[in-house]
Amino acid sequence: MRRLAPVLHVLGLVILIFSFTMLxxxxxxxxxxDAAQYAFDESFAVTLVAGFALWLVGxxxxxxLKVRDGFxxxxxxxxxxxxxxxxxxxxxxxxxxxxxxxxETLSAMTTTGATVMSGLDTLPPSLNLWRHLLxxxxxMGIIVLAVAIxxxxxIGGRQLLKAELPGPIKDSKxxxxxxxxxKLLWAMYAALTVLCTLALKLAGMSWFDAVCHAFxxxxxxxFSTHDASVGYFDSPLIEAVLIVFMLLAALNFVTHFLAFRQxxxxxxxxxxxxxxVLGLVIASCLGISLYVWQAGVYPExxxxxxxxxxNLVSIATDCGFASTDFNTWPIFAPMWMLFLSCVTASSGSxxxxxxxxxxxxxFRQGVRELERQLHPAARLPVKIGGHAVxxxxxFAVQAFVMMYIATIVAMTLVLLASGLDFVxxxxxxxxxxxxxxPGLNEVGPAGNYAGLNDFQTWVLAFTMLLGRLELFTVFVxxxxxxxxx
Amino acid sequence: xxxxxxxxxxxxxxxxxxxAAFLLPLAISLGLGDGAHLAYDEAIATTxxxxxxxxxLSRRGxxxLHTRDGFxxxxxxxxxLPVYSTIPLLxxxxxxxxxxxxxEAVSGLTxxxxxxxxxxDSLPPSINVWxxxxxxxxxxxxxxxxxxxxxxLGVGGRQLFKAETPTPMKDSKxxxxxxxxxKxxxxxxxxxTVICILALWVGGMGWLDxxxxxxxxxxxxxxxxxxxxxxxFDSLTLEIIVMLFALIAGISFSTHFMAFRMRSLLxxxxxxxxRWFFGVLGASILGLTVYLxxxxxxxxxxxxxxxxxxxxxxxxxxxxxxxxDYNVWPYFAPLWMLFLSSFIASSGSxxxxxxxxxxxxxxxxxxxxxxxxxxPNAAVHTKIGAQPVPPKITYAVLAFLFIYVASIIIMSxxxxxxxxxxxxxxxxxxxxxxxxxxxxxxxxxASTYAVLNDFQTWVCSFAMLLGRLEFFTLLVVxxxxxxxx
Numbered sequence: 001m002r003r004l005a006p007v008l009h010v011l012g013l014v015i016l017i018f019s020f021t022m023l024x025x026x027x028x029x030x031x032x033x034d035a036a037q038y039a040f041d042e043s044f045a046v047t048l049v050a051g052f053a054l055w056l057v058g059x060x061x062x063x064x065l066k067v068r069d070g071f072x073x074x075x076x077x078x079x080x081x082x083x084x085x086x087x088x089x090x091x092x093x094x095x096x097x098x099x100x101x102x103x104e105t106l107s108a109m110t111t112t113g114a115t116v117m118s119g120l121d122t123l124p125p126s127l128n129l130w131r132h133l134l135x136x137x138x139x140m141g142i143i144v145l146a147v148a149i150x151x152x153x154x155i156g157g158r159q160l161l162k163a164e165l166p167g168p169i170k171d172s173k174x175x176x177x178x179x180x181x182x183k184l185l186w187a188m189y190a191a192l193t194v195l196c197t198l199a200l201k202l203a204g205m206s207w208f209d210a211v212c213h214a215f216x217x218x219x220x221x222x223f224s225t226h227d228a229s230v231g232y233f234d235s236p237l238i239e240a241v242l243i244v245f246m247l248l249a250a251l252n253f254v255t256h257f258l259a260f261r262q263x264x265x266x267x268x269x270x271x272x273x274x275x276x277v278l279g280l281v282i283a284s285c286l287g288i289s290l291y292v293w294q295a296g297v298y299p300e301x302x303x304x305x306x307x308x309x310x311n312l313v314s315i316a317t318d319c320g321f322a323s324t325d326f327n328t329w330p331i332f333a334p335m336w337m338l339f340l341s342c343v344t345a346s347s348g349s350x351x352x353x354x355x356x357x358x359x360x361x362x363f364r365q366g367v368r369e370l371e372r373q374l375h376p377a378a379r380l381p382v383k384i385g386g387h388a389v390x391x392x393x394x395f396a397v398q399a400f401v402m403m404y405i406a407t408i409v410a411m412t413l414v415l416l417a418s419g420l421d422f423v424x425x426x427x428x429x430x431x432x433x434x435x436x437x438p439g440l441n442e443v444g445p446a447g448n449y450a451g452l453n454d455f456q457t458w459v460l461a462f463t464m465l466l467g468r469l470e471l472f473t474v475f476v477x478x479x480x481x482x483x484x485x
Numbered sequence: 486x487x488x489x490x491x492x493x494x495x496x497x498x499x500x501x502x503x504x505a506a507f508l509l510p511l512a513i514s515l516g517l518g519d520g521a522h523l524a525y526d527e528a529i530a531t532t533x534x535x536x537x538x539x540x541x542l543s544r545r546g547x548x549x550l551h552t553r554d555g556f557x558x559x560x561x562x563x564x565x566l567p568v569y570s571t572i573p574l575l576x577x578x579x580x581x582x583x584x585x586x587x588x589e590a591v592s593g594l595t596x597x598x599x600x601x602x603x604x605x606d607s608l609p610p611s612i613n614v615w616x617x618x619x620x621x622x623x624x625x626x627x628x629x630x631x632x633x634x635x636x637x638l639g640v641g642g643r644q645l646f647k648a649e650t651p652t653p654m655k656d657s658k659x660x661x662x663x664x665x666x667x668k669x670x671x672x673x674x675x676x677x678t679v680i681c682i683l684a685l686w687v688g689g690m691g692w693l694d695x696x697x698x699x700x701x702x703x704x705x706x707x708x709x710x711x712x713x714x715x716x717x718f719d720s721l722t723l724e725i726i727v728m729l730f731a732l733i734a735g736i737s738f739s740t741h742f743m744a745f746r747m748r749s750l751l752x753x754x755x756x757x758x759x760r761w762f763f764g765v766l767g768a769s770i771l772g773l774t775v776y777l778x779x780x781x782x783x784x785x786x787x788x789x790x791x792x793x794x795x796x797x798x799x800x801x802x803x804x805x806x807x808x809x810d811y812n813v814w815p816y817f818a819p820l821w822m823l824f825l826s827s828f829i830a831s832s833g834s835x836x837x838x839x840x841x842x843x844x845x846x847x848x849x850x851x852x853x854x855x856x857x858x859x860x861p862n863a864a865v866h867t868k869i870g871a872q873p874v875p876p877k878i879t880y881a882v883l884a885f886l887f888i889y890v891a892s893i894i895i896m897s898x899x900x901x902x903x904x905x906x907x908x909x910x911x912x913x914x915x916x917x918x919x920x921x922x923x924x925x926x927x928x929x930x931a932s933t934y935a936v937l938n939d940f941q942t943w944v945c946s947f948a949m950l951l952g953r954l955e956f957f958t959l960l961v962v963x964x965x966x967x968x969x970x
Contacts, residue, residue, distance in 0.1 A: 365884055369885070370964055376552075395879070395880070398850075409824065416815075479852075481856050481860065
């Protein structure tokens with residue numbers, strides 16, 4: 001209780017603040033008179049009261065949070081908020097099970113974008129807005145998580161990024177630092193979202209769709225207001241706009257911020273990840289387009305390029321929009337896209353997976369070991385952006401990557417044992433752990449996650465959470481050392 | 486020329502020695518009059534003569550080998566001996582392509598056990614003896630490789646095992662140490678093989694079958710003289726004998742040697758891998774038995790236990806015998822078995838995969854990282870047994886695992902891009918890299934690798950060599966740095 005109570009106090013506050021975000025869909029519902037209005041009334045009230053109660057109860061144990069409390073807080077925020085976020089769905093659609101509703105909201109807040117809902121086109125606009133708003137809020141959380149919290153906790157070699165944070169960060173208390181960082185980056189995030197909305201509107205979307213898709217694109221969530229996703233619009237212009245903003249969201253927001261403050265693009269040049277992200281994505285787009293075109297899926301290369309670019313960027317950045325059923329392409333293409341989703345997104349972005357910086361580090365470490373075979377006594381530092389990386393961080397990154405792979409293998413085996421076929425199980429786990437969204441086969445872009453049974457749904461929900469919280473945040477809570485002392 | 490010549494000199498001696506290996510099938514062929522003896526005559530002549538020619542050519546470059554030469558020597562032996570091993574196969578079966586014959590020979594010498602041949606039952610007995618004798622010779626090579634050569638080259642943290650090798654090895658020259666270690670271990674290996682032959686013969690096999698299968702089991706290869714593999718005999722006694730010897734071959738031969746020298750079983754208690762080896766296998770067998778019963782594939786417990794234990798042991802130790810087509814089981818079961826094959830075998834055994842010791846180290850390293858998150862300033866050491874593991878070795882092991890996983894991913898992609906389905910590609914690569922033998926899907930236990938086209942066959946041959954030579958040995962030779970002065 002001594003460990004838990006102060007954290008619950010803060011959690012109460014977070015829930016309290018979170019309840020106000022329900023006002024946006026509530027106002028929308030009032031404005032367009034859709035059927036979900038009362039759902040938001042009640043949800044708002046329940047969440048507000050619950051948050052307040054928790055805050056009140058925990059007040060007695062109030063103290064400054066320590067680094068170690070961070071693990072627990074992060075986990076509770078990311079599991080607690082989705083629980084409250086299910087309320088509008090459960091009230092509006094009583095036939096929806098809690099399992100499915102929780103999967104949907106967790107998918108939203110981890111910006112995964114996997115959905116169990118169909119008939120999105122006929123859903124009340126307020127509910128659709130709520131889904132996308134959750135995406136967007138999740139993205140805000142992730143930016144803080146990735147840029148401020150995880151480095152502080154030292155998850156999987158994240159210390160590497162500490163030096164890059166804007167603002168004074170020498171002090172070790174959790175709260176002031178997060179607040180500082182958050183404000184600056186959220187401003188960037190919000191500004192880009194507004195730009196994206198305007199661009200989408202100009203490209204031909206309605207205001208409502210533009211807002212929703214901008215939310216989903218910047219958070220790399222990938223929800224859509226249409227069952228056919230972006231394929232509904234069938235517009236190369238909209239796809240191009242989304243590609244640009246997805247790529248922006250897959251870069252480090254700290255770099256965006258620096259570039260903005262310096263009014264120069266030099267910041268991108270010094271970011272060790274930018275080159276990797278863009279290089280890998282562009283090379284893959286060209287390669288896969290050629291492959292798909294050669295395989296005769298599309299008669300013209302340009303058509304192939306259009307569809308491949310959009311879907312590949314969408315999956316590689318862990319967004320998850322789809323403009324066509326890429327499940328029908330020769331299997332190499334979608335598998336490659338899923339592979340990219342593991343490695344492409346930058347460390348300070350809203351994307352998921354290993355993150356480009358870890359990919360680069362692992363690659364360099366592999367090369368170093370090869371060289372070490374030949375020169376056992378040589379001192380060969382691993383360098384990122386001109387700086388030697390301390391061995392301890394290389395260690396942490398290696399352990400993280402191995403844990404990541406082990407988790408994929410373990411979760412795939414669990415899903416297989418529960419009766420799913422190999423490609424569905426494997427691709428669903430990859431898509432969920434990377435917070436990408438659609439997998440293949442049963443859970444492919446043309447289907448959704450509704451076909452899974454309750455057990456499988458929970459496994460995948462857990463997988464999304466693990467991926468988003470970078471594994472160790474969750475696993476550390478299962479060690480005895482965490483709860484002692 | 487200077488780095489190559491001394492290596493070629495040794496290679497020429499190995500070739501001359503290797504030509505003597507054809508004597509056993511030649512004798513059997515002559516004894517039984519099976520009509521294949523001409524093939525061995527020519528094989529002996531060609532191999533021996535090439536040895537002599539190379540020896541004469543390289544005589545001038547003779548010098549003591551350095552560590553660096555070790556990489557080249559190992560790679561050359563493991564790629565060139567299979568070429569000569571194909572001679573009897575090509576001569577006897579003129580319609581066999583060189584690609585397929587080379588695959589068969591590599592599969593033989595790396596003790597993988599994957600085959601492209603069918604109609605094994607009607608092949609001349611001497612050819613079948615030759616196929617499994619390659620296994621057995623390969624097994625001898627593997628033992629020296631894993632116990633003496635790789636630790637000295639420092640491949641993938643193999644230095645860790647230096648302390649465990651049975652002879653005094655403070656001196657750093659390649660040849661005397663290899664010779665010393667080799668003699669002791671080969672003695673044990675040969676002795677156990679003889680016992681295995683006798684046991685199989687007593688268990689009801691003909692003496693020819695007993696030799697063939699004992700060769701196969703002790704090297705954890707997996708080729709058989711029957712298309713139906715061990716299913717041909719349908720004998721519980723034989724299956725138990727095979728399981729027993731597969732388990733023995735899956736344990737480090739250094740440990741066997743120690744036990745043999747000390748005339749006591751104490752050595753097994755100090756082997757850190759054995760507990761995990763039996764623990765994981767035992768749990769998996771019970772689990773899979775229950776799973777198969779639950780899914781209704783077998784109706785009574787003893788029957789399910791029999792197939793589950795035989796196949797789990799056979800696949801996990803990377804042997805690869807089968808008594809039934811486990812490809813038809815629910816995918817979880819065979820995939821779990823393949824998963825085990827990637828790490829179950831002990832570090833000094835004839836099995837493949839990453840080896841149990843590396844898996845243990847990985848587990849401990851990940852746990853250490855978790856503890857470090859809670860206590861960032863604590864000095865936590867990774868220990869194996871009671872010995873702390875130097876960070877340098879942990880590094881090397883983690884880099885090894887990364888290369889292992891990356892290789893599997895890359896080669897699966899290559900196979901699936903060449904037109905194979907994902908499931909077959911993935912399981913084939915895993916089965917090749919672990920030197921297990923049968924994969925799943927199109928290359929399952931009931932079929933052969935003959936379905937692959939030439940390109941895919943070469944990729945698989947490469948994968949077998951990569952796995953057997955523990956990645957770094959082969960990859961180092963392929964780097965430009967290796968060839969620079």
